[in-house]
Amino acid sequence: MFWRIITHTCGHRERISADGPYVVVEQRIRRAERSMCDSCTGHVSRWDNKLLGFCDLWGTQRQCDKAEPIRRRALNRVDALARHARIGERDAFAVLRRQILHRDDAAWWIEHRDDAVEILAQNIEL
Numbered sequence: 386m387f388w389r390i391i392t393h394t395c396g397h398r399e400r401i402s403a404d405g406p407y408v409v410v411e412q413r414i415r416r417a418e419r420s421m422c423d424s425c426t427g428h429v430s431r432w433d434n435k436l437l438g439f440c441d442l443w444g445t446q447r448q449c450d451k452a453e454p455i456r457r458r459a460l461n462r463v464d465a466l467a468r469h470a471r472i473g474e475r476d477a478f479a480v481l482r483r484q485i486l487h488r489d490d491a492a493w494w495i496e497h498r499d500d501a502v503e504i505l506a507q508n509i510e511l
């Protein structure tokens with residue numbers, strides 16, 4: 386096993402595997418150097434979630450890690466749509482937004498990675 390010590394953008398250092406083809410290793414190291422370490426990323430995203438109003442996800446760590454970007458994408462989409470909504474539709478978008486923030490089932494988010502907004506919107510009169 387070959388290792389390289391790299392410094393993340395947060396200033397923490399980590400030992401990264403340097404095994405594999407040169408191009409792959411270079412990419413892996415470049416990506417690590419451009420990102421925060423796992424612990425800082427987790428801290429920021431938890432803090433971020435509180436700020437945005439997301440509830441804690443329920444599921445295994447792996448499910449939660451998968452579900453997190455999906456629900457963030459869903460919220461971004463709804464916010465983008467809401468900006469173009471007519472005055473009369475604003476309340477419906479607010480309800481939709483709340484449902485995204487409060488849906489805590491990680492498995493549900495993974496299952497509906499592509500149609501979460503549509504599924505939730507079905508129950509709301511838009």
Ligand SMILES: [Zn+2]
Nearest residue numbers: 395397422425
């Ligand atoms: Zn860090």
